Amino acid sequence: MKMLIYNTLTNKKELFEPIEEKKVRMYVCGPTVYDRIHIGNARTAMVFDAFRRYLEYRGYEVVYVQNITDVEDKIINRMKEENRSFEEITEEYTDSYFEDANALGIKEPTYAPKTTEYINDIVEFITDLISNGHAYQVDGDVYFRVKSYLKYGQLSNRSVDDMLVGARIEVNEKKEDPLDFALWKSAKPGEPKWNSPWGEGRPGWHIECSTMANVLLGDTFDIHCGGTDLIFPHHENERAQSESRTGKTMAKYWMHSGMVEFGGDKMSKSIGNVKYIEQLLTLYDRPTIRFYLLSKHYRSPIGFSVARLEESKSAVRRIYNAISMVEEQLPQEVKEGRYDEEENEQFNAEIEKYLDDDFNTPAAFGVIFDMVKNTNSLLSSSIGNAEKMRLLAYYHLIKKWGKLFDIFQGSKQVDNRLAVKLIELLLDIRQKARDEENWKIADEIRNGLNFIGIAIMDTPNGTKWRYST
RNA sequence: GGCAGCGUAGCCAAGUGGUAAGGCAAGGGUCUGCAAAAUCCUUAUGCCCGGGUUCGAAUCCCGGCGCUGCCUCCA
Numbered sequence: 001m002k003m004l005i006y007n008t009l010t011n012k013k014e015l016f017e018p019i020e021e022k023k024v025r026m027y028v029c030g031p032t033v034y035d036r037i038h039i040g041n042a043r044t045a046m047v048f049d050a051f052r053r054y055l056e057y058r059g060y061e062v063v064y065v066q067n068i069t070d071v072e073d074k075i076i077n078r079m080k081e082e083n084r085s086f087e088e089i090t091e092e093y094t095d096s097y098f099e100d101a102n103a104l105g106i107k108e109p110t111y112a113p114k115t116t117e118y119i120n121d122i123v124e125f126i127t128d129l130i131s132n133g134h135a136y137q138v139d140g141d142v143y144f145r146v147k148s149y150l151k152y153g154q155l156s157n158r159s160v161d162d163m164l165v166g167a168r169i170e171v172n173e174k175k176e177d178p179l180d181f182a183l184w185k186s187a188k189p190g191e192p193k194w195n196s197p198w199g200e201g202r203p204g205w206h207i208e209c210s211t212m213a214n215v216l217l218g219d220t221f222d223i224h225c226g227g228t229d230l231i232f233p234h235h236e237n238e239r240a241q242s243e244s245r246t247g248k249t250m251a252k253y254w255m256h257s258g259m260v261e262f263g264g265d266k267m268s269k270s271i272g273n274v275k276y277i278e279q280l281l282t283l284y285d286r287p288t289i290r291f292y293l294l295s296k297h298y299r300s301p302i303g304f305s306v307a308r309l310e311e312s313k314s315a316v317r318r319i320y321n322a323i324s325m326v327e328e329q330l331p332q333e334v335k336e337g338r339y340d341e342e343e344n345e346q347f348n349a350e351i352e353k354y355l356d357d358d359f360n361t362p363a364a365f366g367v368i369f370d371m372v373k374n375t376n377s378l379l380s381s382s383i384g385n386a387e388k389m390r391l392l393a394y395y396h397l398i399k400k401w402g403k404l405f406d407i408f409q410g411s412k413q414v415d416n417r418l419a420v421k422l423i424e425l426l427l428d429i430r431q432k433a434r435d436e437e438n439w440k441i442a443d444e445i446r447n448g449l450n451f452i453g454i455a456i457m458d459t460p461n462g463t464k465w466r467y468s469t
Numbered sequence: 470g471g472c473a474g475c476g477u478a479g480c481c482a483a484g485u486g487g488u489a490a491g492g493c494a495a496g497g498g499u500c501u502g503c504a505a506a507a508u509c510c511u512u513a514u515g516c517c518c519g520g521g522u523u524c525g526a527a528u529c530c531c532g533g534c535g536c537u538g539c540c541u542c543c544a
Contacts, residue, residue, distance in 0.1 A: 011473075029544070037544085061485070074542070084476080158474050158540070181541070204542090227544030228473085237541090258474090259538065295492075300475075301537065311481065311493040317506065318492080325507085354483085363483050366491035373491090380499085382506060436527040439502060455506055464507095 001058065003356045005223075006299060007366055008231060008254040009345055013358055018222045019252065023061045026052065027213045029226035029234070030066040030112070033093035034074040034274045037100050039293075039304055040227070040260040046290065047257045048225045049106045051359050053404055065216050066109040067209060068094055068342050070116050071202050078269045086192045089198040090116075094443070100277040103284055105406040115208040119194045123201045123243060126183045126196075130179040134244040138174040140186025140199040149240040155254060156232035165313045179235055183207050210263045213250070214242060226249035228299075231256055260299040275304065287320075288313045292302040294361045315369075319398060320408045322372045324466060326378050330388065339392035347371055347397055364401070371398055423454060427463055430456075 003016040009321060017026045030036055037045075045066070055062050061216045070090040078089050094114070129135035135146045146160065147154050153159050162180055172294045182204035187193035193200040203211075214222065219242075226235060235254065242250040262275070294311035296302045327334055333377075347367060354363035371394040402408045406430055426445050431440040446456045449465070457464045 008473090031544080041544050047544095127479075153472095156539075159471085162471050163540070178543090227542050228538065230539095231473085232539060233541050234543090257544070259544080261537075300482095303481085307493085308481070314494090314506080315492050321507070360483075362492090366483060370489050376508060434502075435525070443503080450505085457505065457507060458501060459507080460500075466506095 001352075003058070004358050005253055005255060006358050007252075008256050011157070014253065016253065019220065022059065023063070024055050024223065025063045025217045025221035026065070026223040026225060027209070027217060027221060028064070028066040028107075028109075029209060029230055030068055031093075031097050032069040032072045032074055033090050033097060034072065035093060036278055039275045039277065039280060039289075042100070042104055042106075042289075042295050043260050043302070044105050044227045044257045044279050045101055045288075046293050047106060048255070048360065050226075050294060050361070050405055051255075051298075052107070054355055057404060062110070064107075064109045065111045065213065067112065067212050068097070068112055068114045069206070069208060070114050070274055071192060072205060072270075080190075093450065095333045096278070100281075101390065103281055103286065104277065105290060113212040113216060115203065115212070118212050118215065119203070119206065121215050122195075122207055123179055123184075123196050125211045125214070125241070126203075127243050129183065129241065132245070134241075135183055136176065139182075139197050140196055140201055141174060141182060143175055143180040143415035144183050144237070144241060144244075145176065146181070146240065147177060149244045151243070152179075152236065152240050156233070156236045160412070181206065184242070204282065206234055207241060210238045210250075211240040212244075213238075214246075219248045219250075221248040221251055223253045223255055225257070226254045228256040228258055255298075255392065257298045258296075258306050261301050262304045284309050284313060287316045287406065287408045290405065291316045291365075294405060294407065295365055297362055298359060316408050319368065319402065320373055320380075322375045323395065323398060323402070323408070324420075326375060326391060328464065329379060330392070333388060333392055334395065337396075338389065339396050340386070340389035341393070342398050343390045344393035349393070351397075351401060355397060363404070365407075366404065368398055368401060389393065423449065423465060427456075427465065 004013045005016050007014045009334065020229070024249070026042070026048070028043070031041055049064075052062050052064050075086065075089055078084075079086055082089070098108075126135060130137060130142065133145070135142055135144050160179065163209060184198055184201050184207075185204055191202065193202055213224070224235065224238075231254075239250050256329050270281065277289075284292075285382055288309060289312075292309055293302070295312060295315070302308075347370070351364045351367045353369065354360040357363075366453040375391060375394045375398070378387050426449065430442050430445040433439075433445070449456055453467055455467070457466075
């Protein structure tokens with residue numbers, strides 16, 4: 001097995017070789033808890049969670065760290081705007097993050113460290129940087145000395161000289177150099193604060209990730225992930241801090257997921273095109289949203305629109321229908337669990353081939369649809385035992401990958417016997433109406449059931465029903 | 470201006486040297502009392518434009534054009 005991943009640090013696909021043979025340690029930049037998460041936040045979380053699932057499928061033990069940033073300017077702004085306490089805000093949005101992530105089928109990280117619980121480690125980290133000359137204190141602030149880290153700019157492919165040309169660098173007379181960034185900020189009245197050797201204050205934006213990654217994953221770990229918008233300055237600065245402190249490589253591979261674009265504009269708070277996951281989940285189910293987000297390569301930008309979600313909904317339904325039809329037509333064989341192993345292996349290998357190549361989920365989905373097509377084709381013709389075994393090979397394989405990526409739900413289980421009996425009763429009545437060619441009554445029942453989410457299919461083998469999405 | 474990347478059918482999207490996967494939509498069948506969120510088939514002599522390399526290019530090189538992200542709020 002050879003797995004390739006695109007490394008932002010080198011701008012090319014590289015053979016993935018974890019530090020420890022069977023273990024992968026990865027860090028994903030998680031949410032700042034000042035608001036509900038939107039589709040863009042969800043993409044990053046979902047893409048790397050899916051990649052984690054695949055690594056686990058491939059036999060790696062994955063230590064997956066995704067932080068919760070609960071100290072940050074945006075939280076403080078929100079505090080002021082809403083006149084609420086710091087704790088109220090961070091607790092509310094930490095809870096809502098996990099609620100939304102859970103609803104999307106994103107697995108719990110191995111560790112979900114919060115900045116506020118690592119203040120001592122952060123202070124220690126900064127102390128080390130000051131003592132080895134990479135940081136300096138001015139009044140109650142501490143800044144990182146960018147020019148002391150020779151590789152600064154390597155991750156984001158820019159030179160220190162070019163950065164100085166940019167006009168957006170904040171003028172701050174306390175800094176030795178305009179490029180230097182804050183490790184520790186002294187507290188202003190009313191802001192959350194912690195004690196430190198430099199006085200009361202709070203950590204800067206980047207230091208918490210460096211610290212928590214170091215504590216939980218060690219000086220050098222395998223993969224550092226996040227959205228492309230974090231490459232600069234966030235990841236560049238994290239790397240500078242960490243490597244200046246340890247003198248070692250922080251992360252072997254840097255993976256970045258593309259942005260979600262809304263109407264040609266990036267989904268940012270300032271534009272106001274926010275689609276909260278909370279809202280989205282009332283309109284589309286989890287498999288549809290997951291399929292949508294995973295149906296484009298993780299590194300490319302993805303357009304967000306109702307049309308795209310509708311497409312995904314139809315596509316997922318197609319997979320689901322094929323699976324359901326096999327279960328309906330071959331219930332006994334499905335239970336027995338036998339299938340054509342050669343056929344299964346062949347298609348499985350193809351899916352793995354694509355996923356091994358920089359986690360190409362859209363290409364892998366293509367293979368699933370090939371199997372769906374084969375399944376439907378076999379189902380609609382009279383077949384012998386060999387074909388049946390092929391059919392079952394597809395069935396089990398589609399279910400396997402569908403489950404791994406959670407892109408379709410299994411048959412929706414009916415948990416209400418009374419409801420089922422009522423549906424069956426209505427279908428009996430409808431059948432009687434149909435026998436008498438009373439189409440008005442028959443259609444009324446069909447439309448009525450349809451309205452409450454029950455789809456009716458008249459087939460040569462009788463009337464079938466299923467839940468529609 | 471700098472850096473990274475993108476431009477493939479009506480829409481979405483794989484493919485990065487060997488002759489264009491897949492999805493949605495559409496059209497035509499099947500099924501049906503009519504239907505369906507069911508199913509089958511069909512749908513790019515061509516991959517932004519112009520050169521070049523090659524037996525062979527969507528794929529590599531050069532030059533354009535257009536688009537996106539980042540350049541201290543961002544996942």
